[in-house]
Amino acid sequence: MNRITTTGRVAPIGHGQVHSSTLTRREWSRLTFGLTALLFPERRLHAQSLSCLFTLPALNVDTAVGITGDDSQSPKPRPSAVDAMSDPAYATRLCAAFQSIRTSGVFDFASAQHCGHCGGTACNPGSTSDIHADWSFLPWHRGLLYFLERALRRTPGNDDLRLPYWGWETAQPITVPPLFSSCAALQPVAPRGMFHPPSTAQIKASIDLLGTQDFAYFGGSPPPATGQTPPPAGPITGGGHAAIHNGFPTGPMSDLRTAAADPLFYAHHANVDRFWSSWQGTPPNYPKTGLNRIFFFDDVACQWQYIWFADLLDETKFGYYYEQKIQPSPPTPNIHHMEVSHAHWLSAGPVWKSPEELIEKFNTNPAPRLKLVIVDFQISHFDAHLLRFGIFTKPVGSGAQAETFHGYLGQISALSYGTKGRNRNERLSTVIDVTGKLPASLPNPGRLELSVAPLTQDGVTSHKSARLTAKRVEMLSGS
Numbered sequence: 424m425n426r427i428t429t430t431g432r433v434a435p436i437g438h439g440q441v442h443s444s445t446l447t448r449r450e451w452s453r454l455t456f457g458l459t460a461l462l463f464p465e466r467r468l469h470a471q472s473l474s475c476l477f478t479l480p481a482l483n484v485d486t487a488v489g490i491t492g493d494d495s496q497s498p499k500p501r502p503s504a505v506d507a508m509s510d511p512a513y514a515t516r517l518c519a520a521f522q523s524i525r526t527s528g529v530f531d532f533a534s535a536q537h538c539g540h541c542g543g544t545a546c547n548p549g550s551t552s553d554i555h556a557d558w559s560f561l562p563w564h565r566g567l568l569y570f571l572e573r574a575l576r577r578t579p580g581n582d583d584l585r586l587p588y589w590g591w592e593t594a595q596p597i598t599v600p601p602l603f604s605s606c607a608a609l610q611p612v613a614p615r616g617m618f619h620p621p622s623t624a625q626i627k628a629s630i631d632l633l634g635t636q637d638f639a640y641f642g643g644s645p646p647p648a649t650g651q652t653p654p655p656a657g658p659i660t661g662g663g664h665a666a667i668h669n670g671f672p673t674g675p676m677s678d679l680r681t682a683a684a685d686p687l688f689y690a691h692h693a694n695v696d697r698f699w700s701s702w703q704g705t706p707p708n709y710p711k712t713g714l715n716r717i718f719f720f721d722d723v724a725c726q727w728q729y730i731w732f733a734d735l736l737d738e739t740k741f742g743y744y745y746e747q748k749i750q751p752s753p754p755t756p757n758i759h760h761m762e763v764s765h766a767h768w769l770s771a772g773p774v775w776k777s778p779e780e781l782i783e784k785f786n787t788n789p790a791p792r793l794k795l796v797i798v799d800f801q802i803s804h805f806d807a808h809l810l811r812f813g814i815f816t817k818p819v820g821s822g823a824q825a826e827t828f829h830g831y832l833g834q835i836s837a838l839s840y841g842t843k844g845r846n847r848n849e850r851l852s853t854v855i856d857v858t859g860k861l862p863a864s865l866p867n868p869g870r871l872e873l874s875v876a877p878l879t880q881d882g883v884t885s886h887k888s889a890r891l892t893a894k895r896v897e898m899l900s901g902s
């Protein structure tokens with residue numbers, strides 16, 4: 424079988440390259456937790472786990488044997504953090520297991536792995552590889568969580584333990600699960616910081632993605648042929664995923680590079696993984712191409728392990744599942760694709776292929792379920808520290824409450840790399856449920872011109888909007 428080489432590896436670090444571990448250690452220290460962290464013995468493990476990133480052997484993809492599944496007897500459900508907390512025996516065992524993997528260094532290895540995949544950081548100097556900037560986001564994080572969960576399960580008597588998930592899509596207001604304050608082993612190395620819960624609208628940006636058929640509208644598009652521009656980040660990286668990270672203005676979770684040093688990160692990502700699991704159920708549909716990609720993870724004591732993307736599609740093969748799936752809201756059965764336009768880098772905005780026909784569709788009673796797909800747009804003209812954006816059908820000034828503004832469609836959150844802010848050239852995609860919002864809010868019937876404006880914590884526009892220029896805009900219509 425012909426398989427592509429290791430796009431998942433922390434290239435270009437490999438044989439023959441010398442890196443100063445002293446420098447790495449110093450930068451990691453500066454990058455992450457500052458002097459307070461020096462008080463913790465775990466710091467040594469951080470340094471060791473970073474060194475491990477430099478030991479990745481050259482991989483022969485034709486002979487590499489990936490882990491294809493779990494060796495456990497039967498898959499078990501991952502509990503919600505609330506359910507895990509309500510079972511004191513379970514919570515105690517989880518806490519002890521986390522303590523064990525922190526002492527052994529497995530936790531630090533996972534944290535360093537994550538940092539090393541955040542593109543051009545001190546954990547991975549010289550690389551621009553960022554697992555959050557393309558479609559490997561979901562499978563890669565599934566693999567990371569699996570190895571951590573496997574380590575927890577391998578602590579004595581704990582094979583039935585599974586990572587709890589933080590079900591942030593249901594609660595309002597969203598709160599940090601008390602489980603993660605219940606014992607020292609579930610605390611981050613540096614203080615977690617105050618949590619500012621995202622709004623319902625920020626979470627809705629993730630829920631709107633469920634019920635789309637094409638993986639590109641959910642997790643992103645496969646990498647292109649060599650030399651071509653890579654695809655933008657998958658829509659699932661925005662919405663609730665980014666909004667929860669950004670809910671911590673300080674502390675490890677606020678910066679992708681340090682986020683995995685907080686045990687809460689794994690509960691957050693278990694929920695992102697649960698979104699993927701839920702998407703597959705509505706309807707069952709896997710990515711059809713790009714499965715021949717390999718990811719590596721450093722297991723216990725820096726032992727490299729490999730997983731093929733194709734093997735990560737079914738979580739039950741890795742010993743777990745989610746009992747409660749997330750329902751698309753509102754449900755969108757029988758979605759079929761409707762072309763809006765195939766214009767490229769639309770500066771004038773897409774013109775409906777057949778405006779009359781589309782408007783006729785809008786006017787049926789009940790109105791059809793409509794989802795607007797906006798593929799590949801940039802927000803680089805806004806300051807890199809702005810992380811929350813509203814999308815509108817008309818220009819909007821600063822100081823407007825987005826959700827009550829006539830012409831508001833939805834919003835998206837961007838990922839933060841701490842003081843650096845967003846990635847300079849981040850490209851986004853999103854899917855917004857616009858049922859009942861079109862065409863009433865269109866200034867020019869038959870023509871869709873989108874605007875984007877940064878939002879404050881309270882959902883108010885902080886700057887006037889700019890024209891949203893996307894590579895592609897499509898409409899999904901459900902019956």
Ligand SMILES: [Cu+2]
Pocket residue numbers: 537555564679
């Ligand atoms: Cu991540």
